[in-house]
Amino acid sequence: MTIQEVAVVRTGIANLASVFAALGRLNATPRLVHDGMAIERAARLMLPGVGSFGAAMAALTADGLIEPLRARLAADRPTLAVCVGLQVLFAASEESPGVAGLGVLAGTIARFDARVRVPQLGWNEVVAGTGCRWIRSGYAYFANSYRASAAPAGCASASADHGGPFVAGLERGALLALQCHPELSGRWGHDLLGRWMAAS
Template identity: 55%
Template structure:
């Protein structure tokens, strides 16, 4: 049974994430101990809420360094919603707060001429060279998004223009959408994540 360590970032919807992993036969547990996050075979960085507050919590527990170390070592790690945004260098939501900086660039707000936040289902189009990401419909709840992720294979969706719906590099996945709320599509992605060695 694959154990997944879930890193609390504040107001993350941890109950639904844990339920999604349990449905797939995994054994999820929550920990913000740096040693647990470093040693775990699989880690999820969830997030609901603000970039700055989530990042502050990671820094407080020394998890920023540990997560960067995991990702640099290509260990199975999935980041969702605000967790996905934390992988970037910075966000317009929290000026002056550095992110993990694993992905170059900034997360920006959706343009004013579309509904913000984006709530609901949107079509995800995977890149041709995607290994883990696939086309399908996923559930989003976000006001901010990245429009590019240099060095990563991306899947896109459109809301006020194309944006990064998800990205992958080796054994690391970032999802702007909520796989735990995305029905069979999301469950299939989490299942592929659990199969990573």
């Protein structure tokens, strides 16, 4: 079996053990990276996300990774963004007012409605929209207080509902961005990561 390497962006605050374990179960070899060249050029890149929008952007800024990430996404190189990794692709978030995101996707991130439990912790039903190549409908694990409520134009998207519909995942070219945690989503997540790896 071919060893498939996945570069994982070191943001300093993420459940990396779970991410590494999930990639290991796919016979992939994760490699932690934090230099701009690797991040722009790696064959496959994962941008993990645990922690706040502001903390993630601060870590990316401190390591000079903003422009390499933008260049990579502009060149449509295979990229997997998870949770806050999806959120920082947008322009801004209510979580960290005044902090600019990468802005490669149009729109902003807002907090869930106060009528539902926040954070959302648990398995939610994901409905894959037409045009999704990798995401399938099923149940995925979420751990988030903020979300995008609508998919940007030009993306295939999957949705779930927590006090109203929100974006569970996005696909655009070689970009797979997930609000859920595929590394914690059992067989559904394992298979999703496998499909993205196989296509990348």
